[in-house]
Amino acid sequence: DADVTQTPRNRITKTGKRIMLECSQTKGHDRMYWYRQDPGLGLRLIYYSFDVKDINKGEISDGYSVSRQAQAKFSLSLESAIPNQTALYFCATKGRGLTDTQYFGPGTRLTVL
Amino acid sequence: AQTVTQSQPEMSVQEAETVTLSCTYDTSESDYYLFWYKQPPSRQMILVIRQEAYKQQNATENRFSVNFQKAAKSFSLKISDSQLGDAAMYFCAYRSGNTDKLIFGTGTRLQVFP
Numbered sequence: 001d002a003d004v005t006q007t008p009r010n011r012i013t014k015t016g017k018r019i020m021l022e023c024s025q026t027k028g029h030d031r032m033y034w035y036r037q038d039p040g041l042g043l044r045l046i047y048y049s050f051d052v053k054d055i056n057k058g059e060i061s062d063g064y065s066v067s068r069q070a071q072a073k074f075s076l077s078l079e080s081a082i083p084n085q086t087a088l089y090f091c092a093t094k095g096r097g098l099t100d101t102q103y104f105g106p107g108t109r110l111t112v113l
Numbered sequence: 114a115q116t117v118t119q120s121q122p123e124m125s126v127q128e129a130e131t132v133t134l135s136c137t138y139d140t141s142e143s144d145y146y147l148f149w150y151k152q153p154p155s156r157q158m159i160l161v162i163r164q165e166a167y168k169q170q171n172a173t174e175n176r177f178s179v180n181f182q183k184a185a186k187s188f189s190l191k192i193s194d195s196q197l198g199d200a201a202m203y204f205c206a207y208r209s210g211n212t213d214k215l216i217f218g219t220g221t222r223l224q225v226f227p
Contacts, residue, residue, distance in 0.1 A: 031213060042117075042204060042217035043158075050213075058214070090158060094213060099165070101148070102215060104158035 003027045004105035006091050012111045013081050021076045021108050023091030029103075030096050032074040034058075034066060037088040037107075046089075049074055081112040115140045117207050119218035126195045127226050133180075134190045134221050136205030144210030147181070147188045152220075153201040161203070164188065166210070192223075200225045 004025045013019050023032065030051050035043040045058030047066040055066055063085060067075045078085055091105040116139045126132035138147070149161040164172045164181050172179050176196075180189045192199055205218040 033213070040219055042219045043215070044217075045214055048213065088156065092158075098210060099146075101160055101163060102213075103160070104150075107156040107158075109156075 004091060004093055004103055006089075006105040006108050008108060009106065010109045012113065014113050015082055017081050019078045019081055019110070021089055021091075021110070023074045023076070023105055025072050025091075025093045025105075027093050027095075027103060028071075029093040030071065031094040032068070033092040033094070033102065034064075034074070034076045035090040035092065036060060037090060043090060046076065078110075078112075081110075083112045086110060086112045115142070115145075115207055115209065115216050117205055117216050117218040119205055119221050121221045122219075123222045123224070125224040125226060126192070128195055128197060130195055131191060131193045132195055132223065134192075134203050134205075134223065136188045136190070136218055138186050138188065138205075138207050140186070140207065140209075142209055146208045146210065147179075148206040148208070148215070149177070149179070149188075149190045150204045150206060150217075151199075151201045152204065153198075158204075162190065195225050197225050197227065199223060 007022045033048040034046040037043045049055045049068045065077045089108045092102040094102045118137045145166045147164045151159045151161045162174045176193045178191045202220045204220045207216045
């Protein structure tokens with residue numbers, strides 16, 4: 001079984017709809033991250049969480065919110081989706097140590113029409 | 114602010130040959146980490162190799178090795194004996210020694226021809 005899972009893998013929605021992307025991990029990591037990938041721009045950090053009560057904005061948090069329901073679960077919500085939020089979204093996890101590496105989920109491709 | 118630049122949008126290599134992907138970064142810090150991630154068509158981001166800035170020795174993982182030039186702020190990835198399965202997007206990434214935030218380059222698409 002995969003250590004980091006994301007649901008759904010693909011989603012098409014309409015402008016104005018609320019949508020939630022979910023991430024679960026079995027690695028026992030405290031730290032979790034949401035990234036967005038756009039063609040030609042690489043990955044950019046949306047939000048990150050060091051534990052259930054510690055959530056922080058990344059470089060592109062506008063239009064997004066997150067919820068850390070448990071150590072193993074970190075959800076990303078788009079309250080009112082817009083077409084320029086069409087992108088590939090990745091969840092990642094990492095242990096507490098500064099030398100630890102981030103491990104990525106398989107990604108969710110979101111299309112907003 | 115730190116930046117990561119990958120100046121080669123696309124590269125190609127013949128199977129069994131060697132290819133080098135370039136990455137430069139800008140930082141004023143002395144403590145940091147550098148990474149190469151591979152993204153095949155499956156979209157999964159896979160860690161290929163990492164380098165700690167304090168280590169002078171270049172990291173190596175099987176057919177993958179890096180040329181880390183700290184003074185020049187250069188971190189290139191060399192793939193030896195290229196295989197068809199190496200075809201993917203490759204991203205260079207930087208992380209400061211005192212944060213968790215990864216800063217990614219824009220990627221290089223590698224094609225491998227038989």
